[in-house]
Amino acid sequence: KIEKNKKCFVCFNSQRTCRKLDHSQGMAHKELYSNGYGGGPLYYVGDELLTSFGNSFKLMGTKNGNVRTIPGLGNGIGSLIFNKKSRQYAYSEECPNGRIFICGIGKMNLLSHIQGIGETKIDCLCFSRDGSRIPAITAVPDCLLAIWNCDTQDLLFQTRIHIPHSHFISSFRISFNPKSNNHICVSGNGKLLFFKVDNFSESLFESETDLSQRNSLRSHGLESHESEYQLIEEGNTHFKDHIWAPDNKLYCSANNGEILKYDTNSSLLISSHSVAQSSVTSMLITKSHLLVGTSNGFVHWISIQDMTIEQSIQASDSINHMCFSSDYRTLTVGQANGSVEQLPLTFNALPSNNKLERIVDYHKGNITGVVTFPQQHIFASVGEDGTLRFWD
DSSP, rough: OOOTTBOTTTTTBTTTTOOEOOOOOOOOEEEEEEEEEOOOEEEEEETTTEEEEEEEEEEEEETTTTTEEEEOOSEEEEEEEOOOOEEEEEEESSSSOOOOOEEEETTOOOOEEOOOSSSSOEEEOOOTTTSSSEEEEEEETTTTTEEEEEOOOEEEEEOOOOOEEEEEEESEEEETTTOOOEEEEEEEEEEEEEEOOOTTSOOEEEEEEEHHHHHHHHHOOOOOOEEEEEHHHOOOEEEEEEOOTSSSSEEEEETSSEEEEETTTEEEEEEEOOSSSSOEEEEOSSSEEEEEEEESSEEEETTTTTTTEEEEEEEESOEEEEEETTTTTTTEEEEEEEEEEEEEETSSBBBBOOOOEEEEEEOOSSEEEEEEETTTTTTEEEEEEEEEEOOO
């Protein structure tokens, strides 16, 4: 009875209902501020956090919790992206044939807009490294890829991506190589496409390679063009996400737990590795390792040299999102049970111990994103409960 009525010294609620304190260790993790969350991506902009909420944007201060609300243009806010170098953000309308609006982050003013394409809404956007180009891809079944010049709003290129009907199950992801404006990758819906870009002419593409077909043909030892489509349609490999390595290699995750490594110069599959019987849910990259979070709650450190798992650490639940601190000395992990765990790292981003420490257990349901802030002992977490929370 005494234990049942024991109070938490942080919030003075019963320890049975308090979720702000790890009573086994007697350490509180203070929630600084909280606000509503609309499900959009999070971007660190100076001392503020940028995200979308309904048909507006929220800029939430990390030092004082003040919130600035900026109304969006058009018919709802779809995809949102931000470029640090140009200090511009762009977003698409949440409607078929939606426009793309490009705005300056300083005055939050409209700089230009791009007329929409396609018969469905825009599924994914991204900036080139210098912010000069913006590619977009529309949702299935339209699947139209287009690239524009951000300064002139000229359409540089467009093409339609043909995907097997059996793979109409996910969103696309598109990205430029962080080290080059010459390489673009598209993954999702059973496809992994790699484009080489010509910087010297506005006829943008030199070549297009369907890595998903190349991988299927290679794995089956076939070269016949007639069997390509059939192999992809009946294959059990569904490409989900991708990440670029510092040495211009490309890593792609699949639904069957495989990590595929490609050489972007030759567009050849170098190697593949299975990370247990689980789906890959999150990936991070360092100079020496690929970090993989899985649906069965493991974080694996995979050597980028030989694709072997060097270290593995178990989390308390399925991993939804991972991020590094700005100095790469802390790994923050958001999980399906609403908790956030952290792990201290060595100077080369390897784990300094073999246990993740739970520091937040306050969200109800899945945590969908975590972000840390440079030069501040603050991180933010967002979840399916519709809340955005800042933590000390």
